[in-house]
Amino acid sequence: MWPGMLDDKTERLHGLIGSVRFVLFDFDGPLCRLFAGRSAEGVAKAQVRWLESRGLRGLLTADLREDPDPFVVLRAVDRRLPGSDLSAELEAMLTRHEVSAVASAWPTPYADPLIRTWTAVGARLAITSNNAPEAVSRYLASRGLMDCFAPHIYGRCTRNLALLKPDPHCVRRALTAMGADPKSTLLIGDAPSDFLAARRAGVGFLGYARNDRKAGLLHDAGAGHLVSSLEPVLRAVVSAARARKSGPTEFSWGP
Ligand SMILES: [Mg+2]
Numbered sequence: 001m002w003p004g005m006l007d008d009k010t011e012r013l014h015g016l017i018g019s020v021r022f023v024l025f026d027f028d029g030p031l032c033r034l035f036a037g038r039s040a041e042g043v044a045k046a047q048v049r050w051l052e053s054r055g056l057r058g059l060l061t062a063d064l065r066e067d068p069d070p071f072v073v074l075r076a077v078d079r080r081l082p083g084s085d086l087s088a089e090l091e092a093m094l095t096r097h098e099v100s101a102v103a104s105a106w107p108t109p110y111a112d113p114l115i116r117t118w119t120a121v122g123a124r125l126a127i128t129s130n131n132a133p134e135a136v137s138r139y140l141a142s143r144g145l146m147d148c149f150a151p152h153i154y155g156r157c158t159r160n161l162a163l164l165k166p167d168p169h170c171v172r173r174a175l176t177a178m179g180a181d182p183k184s185t186l187l188i189g190d191a192p193s194d195f196l197a198a199r200r201a202g203v204g205f206l207g208y209a210r211n212d213r214k215a216g217l218l219h220d221a222g223a224g225h226l227v228s229s230l231e232p233v234l235r236a237v238v239s240a241a242r243a244r245k246s247g248p249t250e251f252s253w254g255p
Pocket residue numbers: 026027028029030189190191
């Protein structure tokens with residue numbers, strides 16, 4: 001087990017959850033696996049083929065052409081040609097892939113009941129994501145979760161890709177719009193870029209790592225609080241609500 005891994009018997013998890021009033025969720029990972037029914041790597045390869053078909057193979061190094069992450073490819077092109085029509089087209093292509101992936105996305109176990117429970121006990125929730133807001137909204141609507149978040153959905157700023165996490169832009173937008181104190185705010189994310197954005201914005205961070213590889217990346221980035229499932233988080237939320245005597249007394253949950 002990684003050193004920062006917490007379960008619902010861990011005091012630190014209860015300490016982290018007990019003082020939280022605002023929760024910012026990263027989307028792909030903590031809420032669902034967006035490309036579960038297909039492959040994010042397939043999207044990255046499609047981006048590379050698209051660039052090659054325009055004679056722009058040289059824009060990416062050999063390593064980047066093999067990178068399985070569509071965001072890495074998009075960022076790399078935007079760094080070379082910031083604000084260009086080319087990076088805008090590549091971004092629009094990623095948006096189309098994300099929106100069409102919603103239909104085959106897999107919900108993260110315990111995410112839906114966690115969101116509903118946290119809302120029921122009075123926390124205010126937002127999405128802070130590098131994904132297209134349209135894809136996020138479609139997914140939330142398909143799960144009946146829109147009311148738990150709207151209007152606080154802060155996705156990719158399509159005109160300025162330099163503002164993707166790890167830049168704290170979307171986190172700060174959420175804090176400002178919700179009037180949230182960073183000290184009572186927790187961001188739940190599954191990537192080092194989430195941890196770095198949270199740290200730069202001064203909010204707490206809980207890493208969700210569905211496998212060892214993700215846990216290792218978060219741990220190496222410096223994230224000190226990790227869970228491998230959202231179930232202990234749900235239990236901690238219920239137990240914090242009971243301790244405050246303000247929450248419902250009966251909960252049932254399942255994946
Ligand atoms: Mg993520």
